Amino acid sequence: MPLILDEASKNPDVGEFLLKLISSEREKLTDVWGFGTDSSKQTYSENREGSVRVLHEYGTNPSPGLKCKICSQEFSDDQDLGLHWTEVHKKEVRWLFRGNYLNTDLLWQHIVSDHAREFRLLDHVPQRPRGQSVKRTESTSVEPHYNIQNFEKDGCSQKFTCRLCGLRFDLLPDLDHHHQVAHMNPGTVSDIPPGRGKFQFNRGRHYYSAFKKSLRSSSTLKKRTSSGIEKHFKALSVDVSMDTSQIVEPETTSLGKLLDFQLSDVALTLFSKILKTRPQPSNVDILSVAHSVCCKTSLCAALEAKYGILPDNIFVKAAKLCSDVGIQIDWHQEDFICPKGCKSRSSSNALFPLQPTQVDFVINPPNCHAIWDMEEYHYVLHSSHFGWKLMRERVVVCDDVSFGMEKIPVACVLDVDAKEFRHMKPGEILQHENFLPWQGFHYITKCLVDSSIVDSENSMAGCACSHPHCTPEKCDHINLFDSTYENVVDIHDIPMHGRFPYDENSKVILQEGYPIYECNSSCTCDTSCQNRVLQRGLLVKLELFKTENKGWAVRAAEPIPQGTFVCEYIGEVLKMKDDEAMRNAEREAKSGCSYLFEITSQFDRERVQTSGTAAYMIDATRYGNVSRFINHSCSPNLSTRLVLVESKDCQFAHIGFFTNQDISMGEELAYDYRQKMLPGDGCPCHCGALNCRGRVY
Numbered sequence: 001m002p003l004i005l006d007e008a009s010k011n012p013d014v015g016e017f018l019l020k021l022i023s024s025e026r027e028k029l030t031d032v033w034g035f036g037t038d039s040s041k042q043t044y045s046e047n048r049e050g051s052v053r054v055l056h057e058y059g060t061n062p063s064p065g066l067k068c069k070i071c072s073q074e075f076s077d078d079q080d081l082g083l084h085w086t087e088v089h090k091k092e093v094r095w096l097f098r099g100n101y102l103n104t105d106l107l108w109q110h111i112v113s114d115h116a117r118e119f120r121l122l123d124h125v126p127q128r129p130r131g132q133s134v135k136r137t138e139s140t141s142v143e144p145h146y147n148i149q150n151f152e153k154d155g156c157s158q159k160f161t162c163r164l165c166g167l168r169f170d171l172l173p174d175l176d177h178h179h180q181v182a183h184m185n186p187g188t189v190s191d192i193p194p195g196r197g198k199f200q201f202n203r204g205r206h207y208y209s210a211f212k213k214s215l216r217s218s219s220t221l222k223k224r225t226s227s228g229i230e231k232h233f234k235a236l237s238v239d240v241s242m243d244t245s246q247i248v249e250p251e252t253t254s255l256g257k258l259l260d261f262q263l264s265d266v267a268l269t270l271f272s273k274i275l276k277t278r279p280q281p282s283n284v285d286i287l288s289v290a291h292s293v294c295c296k297t298s299l300c301a302a303l304e305a306k307y308g309i310l311p312d313n314i315f316v317k318a319a320k321l322c323s324d325v326g327i328q329i330d331w332h333q334e335d336f337i338c339p340k341g342c343k344s345r346s347s348s349n350a351l352f353p354l355q356p357t358q359v360d361f362v363i364n365p366p367n368c369h370a371i372w373d374m375e376e377y378h379y380v381l382h383s384s385h386f387g388w389k390l391m392r393e394r395v396v397v398c399d400d401v402s403f404g405m406e407k408i409p410v411a412c413v414l415d416v417d418a419k420e421f422r423h424m425k426p427g428e429i430l431q432h433e434n435f436l437p438w439q440g441f442h443y444i445t446k447c448l449v450d451s452s453i454v455d456s457e458n459s460m461a462g463c464a465c466s467h468p469h470c471t472p473e474k475c476d477h478i479n480l481f482d483s484t485y486e487n488v489v490d491i492h493d494i495p496m497h498g499r500f501p502y503d504e505n506s507k508v509i510l511q512e513g514y515p516i517y518e519c520n521s522s523c524t525c526d527t528s529c530q531n532r533v534l535q536r537g538l539l540v541k542l543e544l545f546k547t548e549n550k551g552w553a554v555r556a557a558e559p560i561p562q563g564t565f566v567c568e569y570i571g572e573v574l575k576m577k578d579d580e581a582m583r584n585a586e587r588e589a590k591s592g593c594s595y596l597f598e599i600t601s602q603f604d605r606e607r608v609q610t611s612g613t614a615a616y617m618i619d620a621t622r623y624g625n626v627s628r629f630i631n632h633s634c635s636p637n638l639s640t641r642l643v644l645v646e647s648k649d650c651q652f653a654h655i656g657f658f659t660n661q662d663i664s665m666g667e668e669l670a671y672d673y674r675q676k677m678l679p680g681d682g683c684p685c686h687c688g689a690l691n692c693r694g695r696v697y
């Protein structure tokens with residue numbers, strides 16, 4: 001252009017030619033560039049009084065000729081027109097360019113540079129009726145603003161025009177879709193033609209609502225990332241959040257414009273919806289599969305083969321179900337190497353979280369001929385995870401060795417596959433066992449204490465709680481044992497100050513070695529009090545069974561959680577100096593089976609109080625309960641607690657056994673006898689623990 005002007009200034013003919021050319025082509029140039037002329041400005045001013053008023057509302061310079069093609073509003077330059085589109089016609093514009101641009105900034109850049117003309121109108125375009133507002137919400141009347149001829153005259157080949165906003169489309173379905181998307185949200189319902197409105201509105205809401213929900217999170221992200229559009233809105237003093245919430249975007253438009261991470265957000269939402277709607281295994285399904293698997297790996301594989309990938313909470317539920325009904329499954333850590341050959345998902349750090357097991361589990365499970373690798377053998381979570389004994393066929397020789405004295409019957413059984421009975425039929429086993437465990441003693445549920453040794457000086461005071469269930473905040477007993485528990489933490493390392501030794505589920509939380517003070521007969525509370533657990537007696541299912549080398553033993557007939565009270569050591573309370581008692585004890589020890597329990601053997605002198613020097617023991621030889629059959633282990637699963645009820649003197653403490661870990665059904669229960677070693681060979685220990693001391697006493 002500068003070159004042409006330079007030439008024109010040198011040659012008057014060229015200059016004149018150019019002037020003629022510009023004059024003759026004025027109309028074409030006006031069309032192409034969208035510039036108005038002085039005369040058009042005048043005509044516009046004369047004819048569009050109403051529109052001029054509106055332009056002033058927008059604060060724009062009402063320079064004529066640059067009009068929005070959608071609503072005919074006039075603007076002084078492209079920038080103002082662009083802002084107008086973002087504010088008033090964003091739906092239409094987004095629809096036109098749906099899916100092509102990653103973000104709104106790029107879209108607007110593209111429109112302003114490449115499509116500005118498509119959105120401008122020139123003066124010769126027919127005017128809207130006088131007095132009609134240029135704001136779209138006001139202009140979406142039933143009557144069309146433009147007809148097909150207008151656009152054809154404007155060089156447009158698109159045949160179908162939206163009657164509400166004037167956008168043009170090649171195909172009728174496109175127009176229809178546009179109509180639904182741009183004009184059918186609840187905000188515009190009042191603009192819908194009467195008669196069709198209700199139906200269309202309902203349809204529109206139904207169409208949007210489900211997707212709107214699933215896109216809520218991505219829409220939030222979008223708000224954050226669309227800095228460009230936010231800038232526009234700020235400039236126009238428009239509340240961005242409000243405005244965005246009012247946008248109800250069509251599915252195709254929204255998805256097309258989402259960024260990768262937004263898409264993954266949508267994908268997650270949809271996936272979780274799919275998971276929710278897909279059938280998942282019921283309790284019965286889980287249990288039926290659980291019956292035939294041995295570990296979590298195989299359970300996952302079996303369930304997922306049938307139902308696809310399942311959420312983790314299904315397996316938590318499965319663990320609980322199996323525990324409730326006593327199905328043995330190894331709920332091992334990820335990457336456990338199953339001895340039965342079930343494949344784990346990855347092998348890295350396979351052995352890290354696992355603990356060495358006891359040597360007695362060299363026994364292979366029934367029907368499992370696999371030879372374990374050394375690492376598999378030594379690194380299982382705990383021996384209790386191999387509850388094969390549970391599946392043994394057993395003969396019940398007595399339904400209840402307490403003969404109704406315990407609240408829960410204690411059965412006596414013989415395992416058919418025990419070495420001793422393997423060659424026998426069940427009937428023969430019964431005949432073979434000529435000495436049955438309940439025959440040699442009297443079953444009692446409370447210790448027999450001679451009146452001569454009753455301790456009256458150290459009686460425990462009663463609490464004055466008004467409620468039958470004491471609370472640690474109010475119960476006087478807290479003060480009684482608070483000094484003993486000073487600086488003591490519970491089994492989870494939380495200070496014991498101001499707390500009962502039991503939690504709300506009657507599980508012991510106090511560390512081993514400290515006495516437990518329970519409420520007593522002088523207290524006003526009843527047996528349901530949180531601070532009375534041992535006194536409630538046996539409440540878990542136990543059974544007596546015959547071992548290969550330790551005589552009779554006690555095992556769990558149901559899973560027992562950690563911290564549960566199992567039973568009290570019951571018998572005759574005798575003074576240790578009592579000659580007769582000592583003679584009895586020695587006699588029993590020589591015969592290979594001792595039922596004496598030395599209370600002082602459990603003392604940690606620094607942690608317990610005792611006033612006298614006399615030592616007491618509990619002799620369960622003639623009188624006793626199920627605990628007389630509990631064997632010794634150097635790595636026990638029961639902890640022995642001194643429980644003070646009537647007396648504050650630990651010499652008169654009750655001996656309570658509590659589980660120190662979760663116990664599976666069929667697992668033998670054992671505590672540490674902590675007995676002094678007798679001169680000579682003593683009693684060889686068969687507990688099987690890795691840390692076995694070799695002798696019981």
Ligand SMILES: C[S@@+](CC[C@H](N)C(=O)[O-])C[C@H]1O[C@@H](n2cnc3c(N)ncnc32)[C@H](O)[C@@H]1O
Nearest residue numbers: 550551552592593594628629631632685686687
């Ligand atoms: C309190 S009784 C336990 C019940 C006993 N097994 C029975 O058949 O009546 C203690 C006796 O059981 C045997 N015993 C307990 N634990 C043992 C162990 N770990 N190894 C070998 N024998 C054990 C010993 O003979 C011990 O004197």
